[in-house]
Amino acid sequence: MSKVAVFGGGSWGTAFATVLADGGNDVSIWARRPELVAQINRGRNEDYLPDHELPQSISATTDPAEAVDGAEVVVLSVPSQSLRDNLGAWGDVLSQGVVVSLMKGVELGTTKRMSEVISEVGGVPTERIAVVSGPNLAREIVQRQPAATVVACPDQGAADLVAAACATSYFRPYTSTDLVGAEVGGAVKNVIALAVGMAEGMGLGDNTKSSIITRGLAEMTRLGVALGADARTFAGLAGVGDLIATCMSPLSRNHSFGVGLGRGMSVAEVQEHTRQTAEGVKSCSSILDLARAHGVDVPIIEQVSACVHEGTSVPDVVHALLSRARKPETD
Known part of the structure; x- marks a missing residue:
C-alpha cells in the first residue's frame, strides 16, 4: 500500500x-x-x-x-x-x-x-x-x-x-x-459534447448527433496531430472512447449544458440551473485560438465558441455548419 x-x-x-x-x-x-x-x-x-x-x-x-x-x-x-x-x-x-x-x-x-x-x-x-x-x-x-x-x-x-x-x-x-494526444482528446471532446447536447436540445435525432461526433473526432485528430500527437490515440479510449461517453450521456455536464442551450436557454441561465463546471464552455475559445495558431480547421469548435461567447443562436450554428462548402471526407 x-x-x-x-x-x-x-x-x-x-x-x-x-x-x-x-x-x-x-x-x-x-x-x-x-x-x-x-x-x-x-x-x-x-x-x-x-x-x-x-x-x-x-x-x-x-x-x-x-x-x-x-x-x-x-x-x-x-x-x-x-x-x-x-x-x-x-x-x-x-x-x-x-x-x-x-x-x-x-x-x-x-x-x-x-x-x-x-x-x-x-x-x-x-x-x-x-x-x-x-x-x-x-x-x-x-x-x-x-x-x-x-x-x-x-x-x-x-x-x-x-x-x-x-x-x-x-x-x-x-x-x-502520448501525453499530447490524451490531453487534446480530453479537452476537445468537451466542446463537441456541447454541440451534441445542443442538437439533442433542439429535438434532433441520432443521425445528427452521430454526424457531429464523427466530424468532431476529425477536428480532434487534426488538432492533435498538428501539435505532435499520434493519430492512433484518437481511435482509442482517450479519443473516441471519451468522446462517445461525454457526448451521449446525461451524466456529462457538457452534454447537459448543451441541451439547455439547444432548448433556448442563455449561457447564464444554464449556468444558474446546473451549478457545476462545464469545461467546454470555458475552454472552447482557447481551443479555437490554439487551432487557429496552428492553421487547423475546426468548424464545430468555431461555431460552439460563437454560440457560447458571441451569442450566435443554436439554429444559426446548425445552418452555418450545414452550409459549408462540400469537400472530400478525408481531406
Whole structure:
C-alpha cells in the first residue's frame, strides 16, 4: 500500500480517489472548503456524490503540505482555468513523485495544455507528468461499473506506476506515452459534447448527433496531430472512447449544458440551473485560438465558441455548419 494525494474534492477527484483507495492505497484529498473536508472525513461527499459511501482509507485536509506528505503520486483535479492560481497557492508541493492531471481543458490567454501549466508553474519536468483520460463518468465509477482508461506519460515507468495504483477489479488502465494526444482528446471532446447536447436540445435525432461526433473526432485528430500527437490515440479510449461517453450521456455536464442551450436557454441561465463546471464552455475559445495558431480547421469548435461567447443562436450554428462548402471526407 502506498499513499496518494488528490488535490480537488469535486466529482471526478472524489471518484478517482475511490478508485485509488479500492486499488489498495491510502488517499489524502485536499479541498479548499473546511465543510467539504469535514464531510469527506465522515465518509461522504454530499456536495458532489450524494449517497456514495467513501472507502475508509480516504481522508481529507485543507493543508496542501499535509496532503502530499509521504505521497508517491499527486493527482490534480481542479477546474482547468483555476489550475495556475491553485499551483501558486499550494507552494512547493509537487517537488517529488509523479504528478497526475485529471483536468481536461486549454488555458485561456496562453492556450497551454494542463501539463504545460503544471510544468511551468509547478516546476515539474514533463517526464514526471501523467494524464488519465478515458470514458470515465464519475457517478458510474463510484458505482464500481466496469470502465477503462488511459494513463499517458512520456516516461513509461511513471505511466506504469500510476496504472498500478489505479488498477482495480472494475477499473482497467492502459498506458501510453502520448501525453499530447490524451490531453487534446480530453479537452476537445468537451466542446463537441456541447454541440451534441445542443442538437439533442433542439429535438434532433441520432443521425445528427452521430454526424457531429464523427466530424468532431476529425477536428480532434487534426488538432492533435498538428501539435505532435499520434493519430492512433484518437481511435482509442482517450479519443473516441471519451468522446462517445461525454457526448451521449446525461451524466456529462457538457452534454447537459448543451441541451439547455439547444432548448433556448442563455449561457447564464444554464449556468444558474446546473451549478457545476462545464469545461467546454470555458475552454472552447482557447481551443479555437490554439487551432487557429496552428492553421487547423475546426468548424464545430468555431461555431460552439460563437454560440457560447458571441451569442450566435443554436439554429444559426446548425445552418452555418450545414452550409459549408462540400469537400472530400478525408481531406
